[in-house]
Amino acid sequence: xxxxxxxxxxxxxxxxxxxxxxxxxxxxxxxxxxxxxxxxxxxxxxxxxxxxxxxxxxxxxxxxxxxxxxxxxxxxxxxxxxxxxxxxxxxxxxxxxxxxxxxxxxxxxxxxxxxxxxxxxxxxxxxxxxxxxxxxxxxxxxxxxxxxxxxxxxxxxxxxxxxxxxxxxxxxxxxxxxxxxxxxxxxxxxxxxxxxxxxxxxxxxxxxxxxxxxxxxxxxxxxxxxxxxxxxxxxxxxxxxxxxxxxxxxxxxxxxxxxxxxxxxxxxxxxxxxxxxxxxxxxxxxxxxxxxxxxxxxxxxxxxxxxxxxxxxxxxxxxxxxxxxxxxxxxxxxxxxxxxxxxxxxxxxxxxxxxxxxxxxxxxxxxxxxxxxxxxxxxxxxxxxxxxxxxxxxxxxxxxxxxxxxxxxxxxxxxxxxxxxxxxxxxxxxxxxxxxxxxxxxxxxxxxxxxxxxxxxxxxxxx
Amino acid sequence: xxxxxxxxxxxxxxxxxxxxxxxxxxxxxxxxxxxxxxxxxxxxxxxxxxxxxxxxxxxxxxxx
Numbered sequence: 001x002x003x004x005x006x007x008x009x010x011x012x013x014x015x016x017x018x019x020x021x022x023x024x025x026x027x028x029x030x031x032x033x034x035x036x037x038x039x040x041x042x043x044x045x046x047x048x049x050x051x052x053x054x055x056x057x058x059x060x061x062x063x064x065x066x067x068x069x070x071x072x073x074x075x076x077x078x079x080x081x082x083x084x085x086x087x088x089x090x091x092x093x094x095x096x097x098x099x100x101x102x103x104x105x106x107x108x109x110x111x112x113x114x115x116x117x118x119x120x121x122x123x124x125x126x127x128x129x130x131x132x133x134x135x136x137x138x139x140x141x142x143x144x145x146x147x148x149x150x151x152x153x154x155x156x157x158x159x160x161x162x163x164x165x166x167x168x169x170x171x172x173x174x175x176x177x178x179x180x181x182x183x184x185x186x187x188x189x190x191x192x193x194x195x196x197x198x199x200x201x202x203x204x205x206x207x208x209x210x211x212x213x214x215x216x217x218x219x220x221x222x223x224x225x226x227x228x229x230x231x232x233x234x235x236x237x238x239x240x241x242x243x244x245x246x247x248x249x250x251x252x253x254x255x256x257x258x259x260x261x262x263x264x265x266x267x268x269x270x271x272x273x274x275x276x277x278x279x280x281x282x283x284x285x286x287x288x289x290x291x292x293x294x295x296x297x298x299x300x301x302x303x304x305x306x307x308x309x310x311x312x313x314x315x316x317x318x319x320x321x322x323x324x325x326x327x328x329x330x331x332x333x334x335x336x337x338x339x340x341x342x343x344x345x346x347x348x349x350x351x352x353x354x355x356x357x358x359x360x361x362x363x364x365x366x367x368x369x370x371x372x373x374x375x376x377x378x379x380x381x382x383x384x385x386x387x388x389x390x391x392x393x394x395x396x397x398x399x400x401x402x403x404x405x406x407x408x409x410x411x412x413x414x415x416x417x418x419x420x421x422x423x424x425x426x427x428x429x430x431x432x433x434x435x436x437x438x439x440x441x442x443x444x445x446x447x448x449x450x451x452x453x454x455x456x457x458x459x460x461x462x463x
Numbered sequence: 464x465x466x467x468x469x470x471x472x473x474x475x476x477x478x479x480x481x482x483x484x485x486x487x488x489x490x491x492x493x494x495x496x497x498x499x500x501x502x503x504x505x506x507x508x509x510x511x512x513x514x515x516x517x518x519x520x521x522x523x524x525x526x527x
Contacts, residue, residue: 034468458525
């Protein structure tokens with residue numbers, strides 16, 4: 001053995017001094033990675049639980065943020081239009097679908113230590129890189145508009161004006177983004193996200209019929225049958241459950257957290273737990289409105305679209321069980337909007353910085369990485385300003401979000417599939433044949449659905 | 464924190480490498496050479512994007 005190697009092995013080192021030699025973002029990541037390393041060396045169930053808790057984060061965050069303000073409203077509308085039936089087992093079916101898709105992003109992050117935007121840019125060139133980036137940033141900004149619409153709607157129930165609601169939302173989102181470094185940012189975001197679970201106890205205010213819920217798994221009954229409205233609602237639910245930003249966010253988040261191949265087992269569990277929570281919350285919202293608002297087939301056959309509105313749904317709820325559940329529901333919508341906005345700001349900043357080769361870590365303080373934070377801040381500020389426009393054409397915003405998402409989603413999924421099957425990049429971590437068959441089937445179904453959804457919005461008379 | 468896990472320079476270097484803490488030593492990703500089904504998939508993606516844009520155009524014409 002060479003002398004240099006011998007001295008490297010024999011000389012004791014001071015870890016604190018060694019940490020100081022690392023750049024800021026790597027130092028903060030190294031501290032967390034040392035904790036994980038030390039937990040991994042311990043034996044016993046408690047140590048395993050602590051290790052799981054340390055690795056948990058991006059998966060739960062991405063899934064709960066997917067139950068955003070728009071998502072909560074979609075699930076509430078679905079429950080009130082179609083009652084307890086098809087959509088309950090459908091949401092359970094979405095657990096493996098979202099898990100299988102997001103799991104590939106986790107694996108890609110653990111192996112390459114690069115974000116989705118960066119991988120597309122490096123592997124497929126500037127054209128596809130800039131195409132994905134521009135689409136993602138546009139979709140993220142417009143989705144943030146819908147989050148602020150949700151925040152404003154929720155706060156109005158507590159008598160807070162539109163302007164103050166936007167300012168409060170903006171202050172919370174920017175404070176968490178700018179003043180917390182990755183570990184604390186993730187933990188505080190998880191704390192905010194955990195409030196999403198409020199929809200589960202809210203469901204019990206409606207005294208749901210659990211026998212009917214169990215029955216729905218047996219017969220998958222569609223109240224009113226397969227109608228254009230059913231197809232539209234089905235597509236809206238798929239669009240709400242699987243979104244392009246989720247791939248970009250989770251991959252970048254795993255990279256910034258420092259997830260490695262040795263963490264994959266726990267990182268996958270993180271994603272699965274997130275997918276289960278996401279579905280349970282969505283089902284609770286549906287069951288809540290289905291139990292209180294759904295009234296046979298009268299809404300399904302109604303031509304008055306105002307009966308689908310969230311205001312009508314909550315008015316109907318308050319007339320039956322009072323204002324407390326409505327206020328809790330409004331708090332849930334505010335929380336859903338805030339957590340989704342936090343995640344979308346981070347996703348935008350990561351994607352921009354990865355693609356353009358700028359500093360790309362939440363571990364960097366704002367003053368050291370203004371370039372990193374600027375895209376996210378700009379997008380959230382634009383979204384907040386758009387919401388303040390009087391008589392905002394909400395329909396147009398919704399159409400634009402769906403059109404952009406329908407372009408980004410197939411592209412992002414295709415690039416994910418190409419990357420995760422790339423032996424030069426993934427080595428032995430490429431998809432298995434069965435995994436590929438399942439994923440290709442899911443992707444084809446999603447592309448068809450997402451195309452049908454955009455057609456149903458752009459050309460409503462098509463179906 | 465890491466007592467008994469990293470005790471010498473060699474272990475520290477291995478830790479830094481394993482955890483990819485040194486950005487300059489990150490895996491180099493080269494531009495992919497696309498052929499076969501990958502090339503076909505990207506052509507299909509271009510067709511998909513163009514068709515969505517045509518649908519958007521038709522939608523806008525409908526509105527106008």
